[in-house]
Amino acid sequence: MGDKHVGVAGGRVSSPRSVAIIGPFASGKTTLLEALLARTGAIGRQGSVDAKSSLGDSSDEARDHAMSVEANIATCTYKGENFTFIDCPGSVEFLHEGNSALNGVDIAVVVAEPDEKKTAALQLILKALEQRNIPHVLFLNKIDKATGSVRAMLQALQPASSVPMVLRQIPIWENGTATGYIDLALERAFVYQEGKPSKTIEVPDDERAREVEARYAMMEMLADHDDVLMEQLLEDEAPENDIIFGDLVQEMRRGEICPVFIGSAIKGNGIRRLLKCLRHDAPDIVDTRKRLGLKETDAVVQVLKTYQTSHGGKLSVARLFGGSLKEGALLYDSQGQEYRPSGLAQMQGLQPKKVTEAVAGDLVALGKLDGIETGMTLCVGAKPPKLLFVPSSPDPVLSKGISATERKDEVRLSTALAKLVDEDPSLTVTQVQSTGETVLDGQGEMHLRVALERLTGRYGLAVNSFEPRIPYKETIRGSTELRGRHKKQSGGHGQFGDVVLSIQPVPRGEGHSFNDTITGGVVPKQYIPSVREGVKEALEKGPLGFPVVDVGVTLKDGSYHAVDSSDQAFRMAGILAMKDGLKECKPVLLEPVDKVVVACPSETTARINAIVSGRRGQILGFDARADWDGWDEVEAMIPESELSDLIVELRSATAGVATFSRNFDHLAELSGKAADKVIESATVLA
Template identity: 65%
Template sequence: MTEHRTQPNGQTDAGGRHAGPRCIALLGPFASGKTTLLEAILARTGALTRQGSVAAGTSVGDASPEARAHGMSVEVNVAETDYLGDRYTFLDCPGSVEFPSEAQGVLGGVDMAVVVAEADDKKIPALQLILKTLEDRGIPRVLFLNKIDRTDRRVREVLAALQPASAVPLVLRQIPIWKNGIAMGFIDLALERAFVYREHAESLVIEMPDDEHQREVEARFSMLERLADHDDVLMEALLEDIAPGRERIFADLVTEMRQGLICPVFIGSADHGNGIQRLMKALRHEAPGIAATRHRLDLPADCDAVQVLKTLHTSHGGKLSLVRVLSGRVSDATGLVRADGSEVRVSGVFALNGQQTAKRPQGEAGETVALGKLEGVQTGETLGLGRKAPQVARSWIPEPVLSVALAAAERKDEVKLSAALAKLLEEDPGLRVTQGAETAETRLEGQGEMHLRVAQERLRGKYGLSLDVRAPKVAYRETIRQGTSVRGRHKKQSGGHGQFGDVALDIRPLGRGEGFRFSDRITGGVVPKQYIPAVGEGVAEALATGPLGFPLVDLAVTLTDGSYHSVDSSDQAFKMAAILAMREGLPACSPVLLEPVHQVKVLCPSEATPRINAIISARRGQLLGFDARPGWPGWDEVRALIPEADITDLIVELRSATSGVGSYTHRFDHLAELVGKAADQVVQRAAARAA
């Protein structure tokens, strides 16, 4: 049974007017119209005098050079507005699966989400990813079915197609009024009122058309049945054919949405500004406030804190941290405590709207503001006001799936590149930089082609860097198939003391994964004990580059004999003798190339599993099997072994085969022999680079 419950700070569950400043995330698949919806909201609420256009480059969101260049959101767009006396911050998140960290960061502090979708079956898997994230994090949500003016399908058919993407019922709140195949208005099922759309203006209330009455009755009863699943009193009223009161219906809609039992669905066209007013009124009366968000985050009642949603590095203002004030008040010079007990001090409070910042005196509970120069603070952190930071779960960021080797085109810019990469990683936790000790290269790792392209564009445009970018090297190894005995002598006379070292070595192969061993069988002091470690150093140095051009593994070397000179022998002389012996002996040991093989787990919709299996086989992969993905109806986990060389661009093909939603994780498993033409090509490329 539903109830109206008053929460702390004067906030009410079922009367959103007193919930204080709200923070709403706009989510949805790529190109579903989120940024256009934000623009329409700003125009309808008076924050803009005229609705801009993403295509024309006149929108508040997508204003960065990279977003403008690609015609897509590549970062969170922030905008504030007032509606009927209530304050809202909207956070428009990128729809591409390549920018997951943007949404993951902001979801830590929002009150609810508006998920923008359209009648496009190809985008259903992407919609499922978004809804599953919200479901797992317990974030209340409504769905805005956009582009209603472009569909020729019945809304109920569209809803039936979208339902598998949601774990809870999608409950239709409105149905369109059609005229000559065009949606010219809608009927609000909770209000039982009909409206006619007007271009970029508030919809007008009209008399319920006679020919729409039966559709409205059926659709409304379907909505009430869904609500009655969680309200026994409403169920009893429906069974007894008693018309429930409007207040009870709205109370159920609010409570069940906030508890994540249903996902209400609104309809409209962001491009034409249709359906915006009803959506805003729903947010005003039904969106939870900061008290509910604190409860969802399990924040202690006596703890004042802010949640870091996003980190930005601006050209003039330096570092800004976009935060949601969960409780308390933050102003210039306020001390904030991190989880490790260290304190940072606020240097300025700002309002953020698109690319514009404006100084503010303070940020109150519920408000979303930008704080200046919180050095070292990262996206996702929860900071305490004047006391130890509360423990709030950090957002999960997926592992990178694509990488490039990156270097400054000019050596003088190497330090500048390092500083720019550090800032880039602060802004986007979905990126990662690794230093390849084996391949001697810096790798920039990210969530896909566009993600890495945008990162490179920022390094070039924002930080003025010239870059050398190439595919990363594969850490090949080599080993030997047979043993040999070899002698190495280093003798040099150049006046004064000379150099003399003489060693005999036995070289033999070891089993895969056994590494390298060095030992000696010296008797009679033919090689003095103080020089034996130097022989081992020379052998190890020689293994750094084998006959095929790669480090050697899985072999044993034994020092069996040698000779020395009482005056001319030295550590360096014996080290050089060992190197000479290894260089002569290794080519006679049948060297063979080894390539790293990784264990891969692919996550994909079940309907795409046969295509994924074919992709794995085509990449020299060995299928290990597949199972249903736990907690994900209609998804599979495919396990396989794939050579690292064939993983480098795997994500591109996976996403092509899965409507953009496939992903994978991988880890090194073992080294395997590579022979034939493929091995010859690897060796030739290595020789060409070394030349």
């Protein structure tokens, strides 16, 4: 990997830095990665997402949909220092990919468009960084397409951030187009040059007043955390540039401000200035260890991303926080379990490049570590590692039933699904006992579509997908007492079982009960368990076609034959009594109802309430979302049958940012045409 600790100007020694590129969907993150790699010489020319020539988003699924569907990793060298960039998906359906990687970064570059309609989506990104105290800067992309005041646009985006967004650069406008920028810290102006570094010029006279005003506004924000600077401003003293630069760096690293840079990734404008910021201002592995509570002696790695490759097998990409890791070295988990990677590699997009050693700060792909999952902490050496934070997977919001088209592929499907979940923990696979279906749960339409495409394209499986069945139940409103007699004579010993059962409803949620009041041995004790077994079997499918719940059964009477009675005969007698008896007890259909909590921007709450009500939902109330400025949480009871595509409608109403959690709450009676339709469908399926 070369010499990782390179001396730089001023005697500073830097370790490899890890940088997240993160931001809302379609903000230009992958294009920014291309621009950074091109300007550092890591790639020969800047690729294009639209032309499907980018190093990032090189998977078939990403290129087919022209969007990031997984984290992309690439390494470059800039002025003797090594940087690894993790380009994180921006769609809310794939955000967990970025959240898993954030533990392993020193700083994040948040890419945003000058579009206030993206404020809520930007807030999702910034919240994840703020909650984990990750230093970050904002790159206001597509400045070439911006109209109006950048400062006004920043004010519109400010509600997304809990800390001040501090503008470090302002554009130079010419005929409504940004032709360059003024660096407020350097007090220098730069003119963009296509394919070349920006040209330094004097601040134009007609921009001087705007520059002075914007610089003073920047210093006022910095002074909120620096009493010396505040005093200088109050006394109209001109602070030295070293103070300004020092405050910008330290306040960013402490999470007190979010510095803002401007540029255009697709045109390469502002990229070198961003690189210089990362080189001079970004924390290194020493600072990151302190933030994570690690000591210098903690030679630990955390797995940030798992790839299931078609040729190289499983790759676990991990950040090394201390020490060094050589090829063939052993790793240990917190239980002392031993692992030996099959090799070490550096990722450049989806292409691994073999290396022999990694040092503190490196991101390295570990080969074929079976049993290792994304988020796990491992130690180089037998000492138990300090466990690092692992973000929990978001609650699933959309489900699809899935089956192999050909029965012979069922085992292969199970194996492939396990690999998908290993690679993407925000997917879950559930075997639903009540319906016998395999259900794939995920974060939205595109998330599940990509998963299905991987099953077909990567694993060569033909699969069917369908709406999972709703686990309806039925119960009874009335009571009855009924005799069930099973009598059969076929030569030799016959079969005889005779029971009288009392059937009645019990309170909702109490389940089944079985008792007997047999006296005088009219049903011998050894046959009573068989009657119970028959009752239980009959309750598995009631007269409406669904499992029966909340029923009390009492065995009251019966008779037996000394020769022909048997366990089987009394089991059949119990089944017959129940089958006929349940029909007389006014059976009623029950549908599952979930308690749902929808998180949404406050300005969309009224629309969300209307959507919920339109899905037979009972709104319980709404309140401000804790620690989320400008967001609400709506609580409601919604029938499970109404939840299948709820997320699609919610996101359509909220510019793609709403989400929800759900938990089963109770069963509710369903009658009328809706019940008739469910029963008719069940009859067809049967």
